[in-house]
Amino acid sequence: MLILDAALPVFVRYGFRKTTMADIARAAGISRASLYLSFSSKEDVFRAGSARAHRQTMTEVEVALKAQVSVFDRIEAAVTTFQRGLIVPLGASADARELFEINMALAADITLETRQRFLDLISLALREAADKGEINLGAVDTEPANLAGIILAAMSGIKEMRGAEPGLGDDTRLLMRLLRAALSPRPISG
Template identity: 60%
Template sequence: MVMKCQRVLMMQNDRKIAQILDAALPVFVRFGFRKTSMADIARAAGISRASLYLSFNSKEELFRAGSMRAHTRALDEVGAVLAGQGNTFDRMEMAIAVFQRELIAPFGGSSDAEELFAANMALAADITLDARTRLLTMLTQTLNAAAETKEIDLEPLQASPVQLANIMMAAMDGIKHAQWNGSSLDDDTKLFMRLLRVAVTPRSGQ
């Protein structure tokens, strides 16, 4: 009976945390990190400030928890997409779209996007860098498998799977920053993937 009550309390707490983090994201997007207050987040979550402080000691702790949740959710979905069936480039394009949708696109409409990304690197750099390492590993493994089955040919580029995966990551960074100047995150990513597909697709007769 005691264990059952503990499980119920844990589930209720998990739901409360999710409620807070879901409410916090649009508040950060609207006001930026510096101008957002715990009172703003509590109001958006429909709870009191006292209740909010029972879950998070500070705005910084809450922001870090949100970053961890977003990165974990994104990478789980990316892994599932890359492990699926079908054309390698279709799967990689879908995986990158998931990564961008979860971690970049939510901030695209914010005038404080650069500040929010800077806050993330200041408060959750370890989470972000670990996620990038995991994404790089997954892309490298996917490219390596495609090269082994001759679905792609890296010889013309004189590149290894890990080098190509690193180029993809660098392109994603560049495209992310270009969108603040009016470029389309989705369109630019699709263009890059088309160029990459042309570069490594085996020529007929090979």
């Protein structure tokens, strides 16, 4: 949807409150009347935009998890994709907090569903890798779902602390090295 592609950057730039339907229509290159033919309210635009971004990002995440590389590389790619699609854009906004709250008020279901689906996909990847002997879960003695939960929690924690700073990528890579070292079936050094 072209309108949503135009609307999301406007929300990111001005925040929800300061963004008007006229702003969105202008950005989309249509009239305000036309905008109301597609969406019934500003909340509606935002909800649809959030849903679109979540759907789009998850499609990319699924692609990343299908690549013919190690499970670590696939998970790292999935995490990076998730961050770039749903975390960094919000962090780049001057009104990140407002947008987060509005998103939770208007599109909590989509957001929580997406988060859960991301968890499931990571869990599945870990479980399959464990079955193939690619990784060794015995060393950390836990279920794939718990590991996936840790990864997601660390991601949001890193985001919380670093905001839109460049260090975000570094911390994420460090997290991935940790995972790699902990789950590799053979000792790293010896």
